[in-house]
Amino acid sequence: MRKSPLLRVGLTGGIASGKSVVGEMFVKLDVHLIRADSIAHDLMQPGQAVYEEVVRRFGREILNPDGSVNRPKLASAAFGTPGGKAPARVKELNALVHPAVVKREDEWMKEVGRHDPGAIAMVEAALILEAGVADRFDRLIVVTCRPEQRVHRLAARLGISEEAARAEVARRMTAQLPDDEKIKAADFVIDNSGSLVATEGQVRRVFAALREEGAPTRKG
Secondary structure, three states: OOOOOOEEEEEEEOOOOOHHHHHHHHHOOOOEEEEHHHHHHHHOOOOOHHHHHHHHHHOHHHEOOOOOEOHHHHHHHHHOOOOOOOOOOHHHHHHHHHHHHHHHHHHHHHHHHHHOOOOEEEEEOOOOOOOOOHHHOOEEEEEEOOHHHHHHHHHHHHOOOHHHHHHHHHHHHOOOOOHHHHHHHOOEEEEOOOOHHHHHHHHHHHHHHHHOOOOOOOOO
């Protein structure tokens, strides 16, 4: 059985699958939520150790004039440009950032457990399975959608053309497992291909199942 009444849940899915939308739906049900992207953003601020190491490895070319990280430039340096000859360095970037992000997530979950022992603590992160850290969670939720929806949603979110969004999705997916592999590892799957009402109905059903949890901790 779990060592603590706190239920630790990982929320993951491919790029533009709707993880954040689903996460917000869980928050409305009083689930505690933290986002790996937000942690990484904080760690990338000037003066942070992760920031200093990323700049040392990837060069000051990834910075804005004010010294902050230009995320599109860093993404290009890490993932490579479509059709470019430079090798992708996404594994190098992840090796610099992920350990600090995971440490912060674990500290946050412990803090939630101290203040609200019977709570659900949910970590939203794109690379839970790819980083090999799924065993930190009691349950894993995977959010999916149709491939073309990723393109439409990313284009709308970034204000770019669908052609550019399609290239970006393809580039980012090189660092992510395909949905069918994620689904095999999931305890729950939320299909975000339909309406928000349909997605919310799935979220409520998963939430009800989580509240009734008494199952043993996941094993890697």
